[in-house]
Amino acid sequence: MQMNIQHMVLTISNAVDLVGVTDVFHGRRVGMMAVECAKVLGWPLPTQRLLFDAGLLHDCGVSSTREHHKIIHELEWQDAHLHCEKGDSLLRDFAPLAHLAPIVRYHHTRWEDMAALQVDPTVARHANLIHLVDRVDALATPYYRDESLLLHVAEIRDTISRHRGPLFAPDLVDAFLAASTPEAFWLQMDPAYIPQYTQDMERFRESHASTLGELKQFAALIARIVDEKSHFTAEHSQGVARLARFLGLQAGLNGDHLDKLEIAALMHDIGKLQVPDELLESTGPYSPAERAVMKKHSFATYQILRRIGGFEELALWAAEHHESLNGNGYPFHLQARDIPLESRIIKVADIFQALAQRRPYRAPMPATEILAVLHKMQADNEVDANVVSTVARHLDECLQVALGAVV
Incomplete structure (x- = not known):
């Protein structure tokens, strides 16, 4: 990279x-x-x-x-x-x-x-x-x-x-x-x-390859900028990255592959910087126009990350965290066969961590309620059944990881 x-x-x-x-x-x-x-x-x-x-x-x-x-x-x-x-x-x-x-x-x-x-x-x-x-x-x-x-x-x-x-x-x-x-x-x-x-x-600037350690530090810097957007999203990106890494480990990923998954998860919400503050902090349901604005953020993430040499795959993992296995996700409306495991893991990690945090319109959800939401989404063919099963087997650990507690 x-x-x-x-x-x-x-x-x-x-x-x-x-x-x-x-x-x-x-x-x-x-x-x-x-x-x-x-x-x-x-x-x-x-x-x-x-x-x-x-x-x-x-x-x-x-x-x-x-x-x-x-x-x-x-x-x-x-x-x-x-x-x-x-x-x-x-x-x-x-x-x-x-x-x-x-x-x-x-x-x-x-x-x-x-x-x-x-x-x-x-x-x-x-x-x-x-x-x-x-x-x-x-x-x-x-x-x-x-x-x-x-x-x-x-x-x-x-x-x-x-x-x-x-x-x-x-x-x-x-x-x-x-x-x-x-x-x-x-x-x-x-x-x-x-x-x-x-x-x-x-032009003519000196170039050097970055180590994965450096790239993880860089991704964490980006995550801090994104998570400062609102106190409701404080440490969200970092929590998603921790949980994605944990779920990836349970799925058999290791080494550099696991690091790359963590990097993609850290930067998955870059595009949310373009969302007006008042929309992110809204206490009511989104209007069709507001929902259209929100749907732009994952594509903006893709456009920023894809410009980086060697990040083409990571850009897709990060940007596809709102794709659904039933083909009704966004921004690409991918079919299940086209959604890689890494994107599926980040999607579940994103949902879990967001539900575990306080939001303007609700209190943090207990782990059992979060799992119920994921099971409903699994029944609707929106999320990967194997990833949800992993969450179910390690429910308490997932909550601790998502919220930054030591496991």
Whole structure:
């Protein structure tokens, strides 16, 4: 499995950008603008690539659509530091991306406060540049969709200029003003051109194969981002992964195969980042329109994971956790013969863990009631009978594993 650091950065960025729902390029635009400013400053290519990665990941601490709304509609707001601290916590514990953690930590810190906080001068400048272009993108966001951006460039530049000194380092403001003078600076933010810019930045980067241990750490990082979406889903992905591994072990899987199953389960709900908070936390039945939104999440998971070299099989295992043996599942309406054991295991693990957790509309279910639900789904040919039988034989253990108790 050839997942290198750049694949990891892009995958996290793709996941986090889903939180924007209809605007999925915020991170990339921030990275692009940071690079263009760095060029004006004469910073070398390695620094440009560092800033591009920092731009892609600067909001990795944001899982909530409510918080994303603040990010793209307010210049400064109370508690902006919270998602910076979350992002720092996510990255600093993962060695391949730990070098980006300090930039993420301080990317909403005012320039005038950096010295008092004793931030490393290089980190301070990099973080402040990300802060600056992040706010530029927030100011520009209302104008991307109707293609009126060029009509508002002057007011955006003026707003940034007015915050020279206290909010942004003066020389960084000057670099932004120089970089953003040509129309090309703004036109390249068009969704049609962003993929090519990203490809250009990834060209000639060094590559290395990741170990399964590294990939499990990476998948756990993704799971933490997803599970932060709502307190009702706290540790859901991690619980599903633990239970899927346990069920896989009982089914005779072992070694790398078991690790890959766990990785797929950890990342099965990436697409839920695109679901609005209020829908996930709804206390009533979904309307047809709301159910249609919910049904998009597993396909979004597939689209993100399938881009990673070597993840093609895992992408399917993760994305097929709402397929049913009777052919009425989603998003592919697969027949039973086309649904692999791994997908069947993740489906049962997902159902079991979700029912064992509290939700806005119900209390956690006891294990016996969860098993009754699974038996009903088995009778309707929705879930695999052998996997359900395994749950029945190890019911108490499954509950403990799903909820994180030591077995």
